[in-house]
Amino acid sequence: MKAMILAAGYGKRLRPITLTIPKPLVQVAGQPLITYHIQRLAKAGLNDLIINHSWLGEKVEEALGDGSQWGVNIAYSAEQEPLETAGGILNALPLLTENSDDSTPFLVLNGDIYTDIEVNSLTLPEGMLAHLVLVANPDFHPDGDFCLKDGQVSHKADTPDAKAFTFSGVSVLSPRLFAGYRAGETLALAPLLIEAMKQGKVSGQYHDGFWADVGSIVRLKALEDYLQQRRS
Template sequence: MKALVFAAGKGERMRQLTDATPKPLLPVRGKRLVEWHLEKLAALGVDEVVINTSWLAGAFPPALGDGSRWGLRLHFSYEGPEPLETGGGMLHALPLLGDAPFLAVNGDIWSDYDFARLPREPAGEAHLVLVDNPEHHPEGDFALLPDGQVQAAGERRLTFSGIGVYRPSLFEGWRSTIGAAAGVELDPPRFRLAPLLRAAMRAGRVTGEHFRGEWTDVGTPERLAALG
């Protein structure tokens, strides 16, 4: 199984910390944020990890090397000077990820979630890990139904954790799903993943789970400091 780590963001809400260091390379509890993910991916048996990069992309290879210290092979998917958003970034990385389902995780989260809980293959196009809504995101993202289906709307919405398993087929016909959104005309295209997920949800092709353990979206210096 392969994995994708989203690490291309500019970390604008964390300046000055991210003026010289990409957010996934900031230290948390004695390790860089991304290193927590790499350790867990290696323990799961993942052998190849794609890290998408843009902002301060040159900082990643010296910090992480080729991945051999974790028993991994790292590939860097450079998106150019401007990040391609989650959808564009995942599409850009697909040639490195191959045709099989893959795990994807945001490089700027910290969690004690055990990746071994994830299905190796989602029942549909994607399987998402959802968490309780944090104070900074009280409205949530998606609704988890009792049968494990995930829908865009529902009585109680939870927050997407940034952890999931996806099939490359999620991107079939992506242009018609995304429409004329700004950035689609670029080469490579820039767009968010959420519209593709919502389309798959309408077709009953997204499952999920509710994780109640530790999880932090490290989006501000205060949240970073709170992790200790």
């Protein structure tokens, strides 16, 4: 299974750091944030990686190269302007589906998270368009995103009495989720997922291990402290 790391955002909430450094290369406990993903994927045996980029994207390619230093193969999907999550995946679909067909799923990870999710255990159940990993709601997102019951994911607006969890930014997706859309479109992922949920085609699981969203200077510092403590 191929894996895609989403890394094309501007990182505006991490400014001034990201004025000169693309968000994937922001240092956390001595190494660029994105390299934690690359190391975890390599350890899991997922060696064919696609990384999208936009803002200061040439620095991403210069820093990571072809991935050989981690024993992986990295291909890049450049975006002139960030296309949002689904738009970025659409733009990279030719790379994600190369040497496969439109039923072969792929793993997607948000580049601005850190987690101990065992990615090699994730699969897409037959007949599903997406499989999402959900986590407990953090303080900065108390209302959550989606509900989970018996392995099925629904939108909280459609199940108002159920407890909602936060989407971790880790998922296994089918290329068929993007049928009918064109590369180059700026497109968020949530509307596609919600439509698939209404069709009963989104499965999921809850992860009770470590997960952190590195979406602000404060949260970046918190992750740095956590990783430093683990090493001490």
